[in-house]
Amino acid sequence: MSKLQALEVVDAGCCAPLSGPTLAEDEAAELAKVFKALSDPVRLRLLNLIASSPGGEACVCDLTGPFDLSAPTISHHLKVLRQAGLIQGERRGTWVYYRPVPEALTRLSGLFALPGLAAASA
Amino acid sequence: MSKLQALEVVDAGCCAPLSGPTLAEDEAAELAKVFKALSDPVRLRLLNLIASSPGGEACVCDLTGPFDLSAPTISHHLKVLRQAGLIQGERRGTWVYYRPVPEALTRLSGLFALPGLAAASA
DNA sequence: CTCCTGTTTTGACATCCATCGAATCAGGAT
DNA sequence: ATCCTGATTCGATGGATGTCAAAACAGGAG
Helix, strand or coil, X not given: CCCCCCCCCCXXXXXXXXXXXXXXXXXXXXXXXXXXXXXCHHHHHHHHHHXXXXXXXEEHHHHCCCCCCCHHHHHHHHHHHXXXXXXXXXXXXXXXXXXXXXXXXXXXXXXXXXXXXXCXXX | CCCCCCCCCCCCCCCCCXXXXXXXXXXXXXXXXXXXXXXXXXXXXXXXXXHCCHHHCEEHHHHCCCCCCCHHHHHHHHHHHHHCXXXXXXXXXXXXXXXXXXHHHHHHHHHCCCCCCCCCCC
């Protein structure tokens, strides 16, 4: 049980846009978990910090500083993001490094694609 | 105050991807509200029903049936989606019709765009 | 081995949220 | 005017969630 990259979210249908065919109840429930993980400002900033880090990964030790929160709280938020399948962690010696899961992000991107629209800026 | 399309969410920066430059605290807070609105299975299905309706809009009277929930609860969820700027409502006579706000959806789509990736399927 | 540092888990607590019934508002019909 | 139906708001309640301190775990250094 020391696997840090375990995803607990079932990988349901990948790319059907929200404006597509009817969303099944279990698909909706599964997607809701992902959005719940994103529904906290701290987790959003954590994901942003990780995704924008050079090398595509960030050490937990660098993620605690930017916040006025205790280490357990940061660890809790990282766990939520991990269980949502948005990030994955790896231990290297003393430190743990997190990186985004690209498939999860691109999947979300496709979710909001609109049928007729190519790109609507502002 | 009978305006049903009032958006209470400040329209912060439109399209900077999550993997882009550092997310400011207030941007993160504002975005978190939007994701919180999406973090409920019922609201996800409501948005899906609305977005996939012929004519791009759906009557509230048609949104109550698919759920085993009371009308006040559905109304509550619609209000949350509305206040997040994801849908907008209009009263026509006895009935109220909701439609998605395209800019809100395309903005979210851009959020998850990955720097190097054009499109990663599956 | 014993420390020490980084990270996660545990347990508790305050706050928030989804849901309901009852009441209220909006608008058409009689 | 009075009714009736659709939709929202109000008030209450059980359950989920963010936060912390304390404890436990992981791994390197002395």
